[in-house]
Amino acid sequence: MALADTSTILAAADAVSGNIATVGYGLAVIGPGIGLGILIGKTIEGIARQPEVAGQLRTTMFIGIGFVEVLGLLGLITGFLFP
Numbered sequence: 001m002a003l004a005d006t007s008t009i010l011a012a013a014d015a016v017s018g019n020i021a022t023v024g025y026g027l028a029v030i031g032p033g034i035g036l037g038i039l040i041g042k043t044i045e046g047i048a049r050q051p052e053v054a055g056q057l058r059t060t061m062f063i064g065i066g067f068v069e070v071l072g073l074l075g076l077i078t079g080f081l082f083p
């Protein structure tokens with residue numbers, strides 16, 4: 001009887017840890033989302049202050065967006081690779 005109870009508890013613990021890990025990976029995507037908002041907002045602010053450098057700011061913004069999106073995708077895909 002005690003052996004069955006222990007295995008049930010261990011199975012329940014595995015299920016809970018898997019769900020918590022999934023939530024954790026989902027929360028990992030929130031950081032890049034906030035980063036994108038700040039990045040794009042500051043770029044718009046910079047263009048509004050100095051319109052003559054809009055091309056340089058836009059190029060730099062797109063490079064930054066690429067890096068931030070890679071971080072977000074890594075966090076999302078890690079949840080699928082390591083359940």
